[in-house]
Amino acid sequence: MDDVERAFREAHGPAVATLIRLFGDITLAEDAVQDAFTAAVHRWPQDGVPDNPVGWIVTTARNRAIDAVRRSRRGRELTEQIAADRLRAETSAGPEDPEPMHDDQLRLIFTCCHPAIRVEHQVALTLRLIGGLTPAEVASAFLVSEDTMAKRLVRAKYKIKAAHIPYQVPDQSELPDRLRAVLSVLYLIYNAGADDVGRGHLRAEAVRLTRVLVSLMPDEPESLGLLALFILSDARMPARGDGAHVVLLKDQDRSLWDSALISEGQALVLACMRRQRLGPFQLQAAIQALHCAALRYEDTDWTAIVRFYDRLIAVMPTPVVALNRAVAVAETQGPETGLALLEGVAEELDGFHLLHAARGSLLERLGRPREAADAYHRAAALARTDTDISFLKRRCAELTGDVPAGPPC
Amino acid sequence: MNQYLLSVYDVEGDGAGAPATPEEMQAFMGRVIALEEEMDRAGAFEFGGALHGPDAATVVRGGTGLDKVTTDGPFVEAKEHIGGFYIINADNLDEALAWAGKVVEAINHDIEVRPFRATGRLQDAPGR
Numbered sequence: 001m002d003d004v005e006r007a008f009r010e011a012h013g014p015a016v017a018t019l020i021r022l023f024g025d026i027t028l029a030e031d032a033v034q035d036a037f038t039a040a041v042h043r044w045p046q047d048g049v050p051d052n053p054v055g056w057i058v059t060t061a062r063n064r065a066i067d068a069v070r071r072s073r074r075g076r077e078l079t080e081q082i083a084a085d086r087l088r089a090e091t092s093a094g095p096e097d098p099e100p101m102h103d104d105q106l107r108l109i110f111t112c113c114h115p116a117i118r119v120e121h122q123v124a125l126t127l128r129l130i131g132g133l134t135p136a137e138v139a140s141a142f143l144v145s146e147d148t149m150a151k152r153l154v155r156a157k158y159k160i161k162a163a164h165i166p167y168q169v170p171d172q173s174e175l176p177d178r179l180r181a182v183l184s185v186l187y188l189i190y191n192a193g194a195d196d197v198g199r200g201h202l203r204a205e206a207v208r209l210t211r212v213l214v215s216l217m218p219d220e221p222e223s224l225g226l227l228a229l230f231i232l233s234d235a236r237m238p239a240r241g242d243g244a245h246v247v248l249l250k251d252q253d254r255s256l257w258d259s260a261l262i263s264e265g266q267a268l269v270l271a272c273m274r275r276q277r278l279g280p281f282q283l284q285a286a287i288q289a290l291h292c293a294a295l296r297y298e299d300t301d302w303t304a305i306v307r308f309y310d311r312l313i314a315v316m317p318t319p320v321v322a323l324n325r326a327v328a329v330a331e332t333q334g335p336e337t338g339l340a341l342l343e344g345v346a347e348e349l350d351g352f353h354l355l356h357a358a359r360g361s362l363l364e365r366l367g368r369p370r371e372a373a374d375a376y377h378r379a380a381a382l383a384r385t386d387t388d389i390s391f392l393k394r395r396c397a398e399l400t401g402d403v404p405a406g407p408p409c
Numbered sequence: 410m411n412q413y414l415l416s417v418y419d420v421e422g423d424g425a426g427a428p429a430t431p432e433e434m435q436a437f438m439g440r441v442i443a444l445e446e447e448m449d450r451a452g453a454f455e456f457g458g459a460l461h462g463p464d465a466a467t468v469v470r471g472g473t474g475l476d477k478v479t480t481d482g483p484f485v486e487a488k489e490h491i492g493g494f495y496i497i498n499a500d501n502l503d504e505a506l507a508w509a510g511k512v513v514e515a516i517n518h519d520i521e522v523r524p525f526r527a528t529g530r531l532q533d534a535p536g537r
Contacts, residue, residue: 164502
């Protein structure tokens with residue numbers, strides 16, 4: 001990404017948000033900002049990148065938008081003199097502040113992640129409007145055709161306009177729920193990037209957007225917790241393999257972990273702890289911070305990790321949390337106990353490959369290789385990425401003594 | 410000010426939560442009347458009504474140049490059908506959803522909220 005491209009991506013969210021406040025129309029705002037970017041592409045190489053690129057984009061886009069509104073008005077004047085008069089009065093009134101306001105982006109984030117919009121549309125809108133990705137980039141991020149993504153964006157924007165989804169930060173009574181929706185969208189964006197090396201840039205995008213959110217709402221500990229979770233996960237990414245192989249946590253070369261990111265993530269976790277308003281993301285970040293604190297796998301403080309899982313499951317009693325907690329408990333109380341806990345969620349998570357992978361690992365430790373091989377076999381059949389499938393097949397083959405990748409695994 | 414249609418959906422054969430005894434019916438009516446008065450005081454109440462069952466519906470099909478065909482309705486054979494509705498005034502979707510939440514609570518039915526644009530003489534409707 002070159003300087004101009006980076007400036008565009010960073011200017012997109014604030015510029016579109018400001019234009020929406022001024023003109024009350026998302027499509028008009030998007031088009032005007034796009035026009036301003038086109039103007040910048042011509043002008044900046046000659047005149048140099050302005051000191052305040054966002055301000056430049058907003059001012060240019062605002063002028064373009066006023067032109068666009070006037071043009072469409074002039075057409076209407078012929079048939080609708082009265083309406084045109086009223087609109088002209090509105091423009092001349094124009095007391096609005098064209099400077100990007102602190103709250104503009106925040107309002108837009110909450111609009112994009114409004115619960116009346118379906119989640120996949122929330123994600124697409126957030127990446128498009130706040131993230132500044134092109135519709136083609138959003139499409140490839142979610143492995144759908146450009147055409148499908150364009151329709152999705154049009155539908156979502158139609159809903160916002162027709163249903164009058166408000167452009168405002170929710171009031172205190174609704175804020176916790178609404179913020180949770182925003183954080184889940186960011187979480188989805190990050191995970192799409194973490195699951196697939198080819199879409200790794202989505203991790204960076206999620207981190208950037210979360211940093212924006214944290215800067216806008218510095219007193220919300222769950223946003224900080226999510227940021228810490230992302231950073232600590234990013235820190236270990238270099239040791240997770242090149243995408244062609246799975247490298248388990250216990251086998252990772254910890255010297256490859258990014259110590260600067262770990263320090264930043266741990267500092268964020270500590271800052272969260274001090275606020276004493278621990279929510280699910282902060283607890284997950286705390287668990288990751290403990291993993292990152294161990295210089296060797298053997299040094300992992302599993303007792304503390306289980307304690308955090310106990311608190312996590314109390315506020316977020318999902319089967320996946322129960323699965324992760326069972327794996328941690330196996331480290332403190334032995335594989336037998338862990339296995340018994342897994343049975344509790346076996347039915348609910350029967351279609352989830354990681355349940356069977358975890359069972360395989362615990363059965364292996366209990367000296368039950370045949371059952372372990374069966375579990376890995378089942379996990380391989382359910383896994384989605386080639387990397388996971390080949391890893392699980394190899395585990396299965398090792399246990400049955402077969403040639404790697406040979407039948408029956 | 411914008412308007413929204415709150416459609417109250419009945420599910421065929423699902424009597425769960427419906428008032429069964431005269432006392433329950435009375436309590437139900439009490440809740441509905443109280444809510445409608447609250448909407449009215451807030452300037453949100455525009456119009457409301459209840460529909461007879463889908464068995465009472467008739468469908469008329471046809472268009473320009475086509476013969477009109479009248480058939481026993483409803484238009485869509487489904488388990489869910491609209492049992493009643495409100496037209497309300499609200500500044501934005503959040504405000505409409507807040508009223509919708511109160512309706513759901515009062516009548517114990519799921520509802521759909523849709524932006525509405527009056528094209529006729531809604532101002533003549535009762536309740537105005």
